[in-house]
Amino acid sequence: MAIKRNVSLKFNGAAYEDLAPDLSSPLRAALDAALEGKDLDSGQAVAVAEARGTDLAAVIAVADRLRRETVGDDVTYVVNRNINFTNICIIGCTFCCFGQSAHSPNAFSHSLETVADRAEEAWRMGATEVCVQGGLPPDLDGFYYRWLLEAIKLRVPAIHIHAFSPMEVVYGVERTGLALRDYLGMLRNAGLGSLPGTAAEILDDRVRAVISRKKLSRAQWIEVITTAHELGIPTTSTMMYGHVEQPRDWVNHLLLLRSIQQQTGGFTEFVPLGFIHEKTALYRTGLARPGSTVEEDVAVHALARIVLNNSIPNLQISWVKLGWEVSRLCLRAGANDCGGTLMEEHISSASGEVAATAATPEELQAFILSEGRAPVERSTTYRVLRRVGEYQAR
16 A cells, blocks of 8 residues: 555664764764765765664654754645646656546546636635646647636735646747747746746656656756746755665755755755555556655655755655655654645545545644644745744735
């Protein structure tokens, strides 16, 4: 099953200093460097990524300390709604079950009015953000993304629109013939607030050739993201793990994100995304392992905190994919953000079992409080909007 109900991974909460004497020299040197505030090099990061068992306990202790020193005990979340305007898609990624052909009985495509209705409904329910993404229909007008933005902004002028993966941006560029910079500028002027840094998967073309041969390349993803940052459009950053990649691939991916952030400063957060495997062709044809183990989930989050702490301080859990108990472990391993309330989720759940497809603000608050941490409602760009027991007008 995709959701790990029997979570047996336990850590005793020992301090790093108590664990350090038993570590190998490379791992101890890497963790000591991280605690000194240094950026790890590739070899040091691989030593951290490959830590398991009692070694992983030391990695977790360091990640948790860095989190506390950098962002404190606040755990943030955003009240938002996912809006998937169509599932018709020409790409056919082997790790995805959301996309459908135009002739599929399960295909859907919402009108501009319906998308605007859902955004307005979300605003009335307290959302400050809508996250808008969809498939790539074969007959898409390249200006459709602009029309979506305009329809939402006409109805709900103040809502933040977090929309369109780099794959969608590349498709829009291809369909219009505009230059990338001009296309992104057009979307920004029409109301785009930020881009999801999805479609990243693993930023290695060797891996991408196995899991998403027809999707955009590593270089294209980087070009879209860095151009967006140059235009003042912030983005998230993501990594999908638990399929065909190995820990060294995690490291290379994270070091690339760190390098981009040091150049542009445009990433708002990093989001590890565990592979939901059950229904996917990638898994069913034997190419991929059956998703990540709990140990890998915790290791990825701790690694991300240690490698990205100085550059991307916000580390988000994907409670939809992890389930609540593994999410709890990841909060103890460096994470400081619970993502969004979502209100509806279709992409991950199409591929297998997920924890839930929506959460209320009160449910996220209760989860955070149960960990002895402080719930904080944030904007998309991490401006504090509300603390539990306090109110600040948005």
